[in-house]
Amino acid sequence: MKAALLVESLTGNTWKAADLIADKLQQERWSISGMSSVGQPDLRAIQEADLVLVGTWTHGLFVVGQAPFGAPKIANLPPMRGKKAACFLTFALDAGKSIDKLTGALHKTGADVAGGLEIKRSHLDEHTDLFVERLLDVLHPA
Numbered sequence: 001m002k003a004a005l006l007v008e009s010l011t012g013n014t015w016k017a018a019d020l021i022a023d024k025l026q027q028e029r030w031s032i033s034g035m036s037s038v039g040q041p042d043l044r045a046i047q048e049a050d051l052v053l054v055g056t057w058t059h060g061l062f063v064v065g066q067a068p069f070g071a072p073k074i075a076n077l078p079p080m081r082g083k084k085a086a087c088f089l090t091f092a093l094d095a096g097k098s099i100d101k102l103t104g105a106l107h108k109t110g111a112d113v114a115g116g117l118e119i120k121r122s123h124l125d126e127h128t129d130l131f132v133e134r135l136l137d138v139l140h141p142a
C-alpha cells in the first residue's frame with residue numbers, strides 16, 4: 001500500500017508527527033509516494049497513493065474557539081473522490097472539536113475519510129503509534 005502525506009505546520013510539530021507516521025507505515029511495509037504541504041500539494045503523490053493522510057494543528061484560544069488551522073485550504077484540496085483518506089491534528093492542551101471540523105473539511109474533497117486522531121505535541125511518538133495502529137485496524141479489520 002502507498003500513502004501520500006499532506007501537512008500544514010507552523011512550528012514543526014505536525015511535520016514531526018507526519019515523519020513519524022511515515023516511518024511507522026514503512027515499518028509495516030507501506031511505501032510513501034510523497035510528503036508535501038497542504039498549500040503546495042504534490043499531485044503526483046496523491047494520484048499514486050492508495051491513502052492520503054492530512055495533518056494540521058489546532059489554532060484557537062486554548063480553551064475556546066479551537067479549529068484546525070487551514071481547514072478551508074484542506075476542503076479545497078484537489079478532488080479526491082473515491083480515494084481513501086484520514087487526518088491527524090496536533091495540539092497543546094485542548095483541541096475542542098477540531099478533529100470533527102478537520103474530518104468535515106477533508107470530506108469536502110470527496111475522499112472516503114476513514115477517521116482522524118488528535119496527537120498531543122508532548123506525546124508525538126505514542127500518539128502517532130496509536131494513529132498508525134488504528135488506521136491499520138480500520139483498513140484491514142481482523
Ligand SMILES: Cc1cc2nc3c(=O)[nH]c(=O)nc-3n(C[C@H](O)[C@H](O)[C@H](O)COP(=O)(O)O)c2cc1C
Binds near residue numbers: 008056059
Ligand atoms: C496561535 C496559536 C494558537 C494555538 N491554539 C491552540 C489551542 O487553542 N488549543 C491547543 O491545544 N493548542 C493550541 N496551539 C498549539 C498548537 O496547536 C500546537 O503547538 C501544535 O502542535 C502546533 O503545530 P505545528 O508545530 O505543526 O505548527 C496554538 C498554537 C498557536 C501558535
